[in-house]
Amino acid sequence: MRALIQRVSKAKVSVDGELIGEIGSGLLILICAMQGDGEPQADQLAAKISKLRIFKDEAGKMNRSLLDTGGATLIVSQFTLAADTKRGNRPGFSEAAPPAEGERLYEYFAEQVAALGIEVATGRFGADMQVELTNDGPVTIWMET
Template structure:
């Protein structure tokens, strides 16, 4: 699985000009299931993100995790993270999981983040979403289980 994690002071998802999910301080996780991914990759990534020390401690150092801060996670499926831009000008997405597998693994990943004790909010798989965020830092981290 592939994820782009952004530390945020707030984030939200709108669909058809209606807010469907929003969080305060925490992380926005853009997530993509890749071909061949299983629940094992989702488990590994959820546990890693929950413990990722990207929040400031009392001395201003990135030394605290979502679990330490009580922050939330807004999780948005984004197959375009699988983009292959090595040829031509149009990205290819053939390395992304099929829509059925992608949705199943997205839902499973979200449940595993919640199982870590983190409050979660979601986008809507396959929807045309407007994602807004206030990136805190900015802190943006790329993670790949492969």
């Protein structure tokens, strides 16, 4: 699985003008299931993200995790993270998991994050979404299993 994680002070996602997910301080997680991914990769990524020490401590150092801060997550599916740009000018997305498997793993990943005791808001798989965020830092991290 691939994820682009952004530390945010707030984030929200809308579909057709309807707000469907919103958080305050925490992480916006853009997530893509890749060919061959399964539950073990989703479990690994959820655990790693929950413990990633990218929030400031009392001394202003990035030393606290999402679990430490009680922050929330906004998890948004984004198959374009699978983009292959090696040839030509049009990205290919054949490395992304098929849509049905991608949706299943996206939902499973969100469930695993919630099972860790973290508040989860989500986008809508396959929808044309508008995502708004205030990146805090900015802190943006690419992760891959």
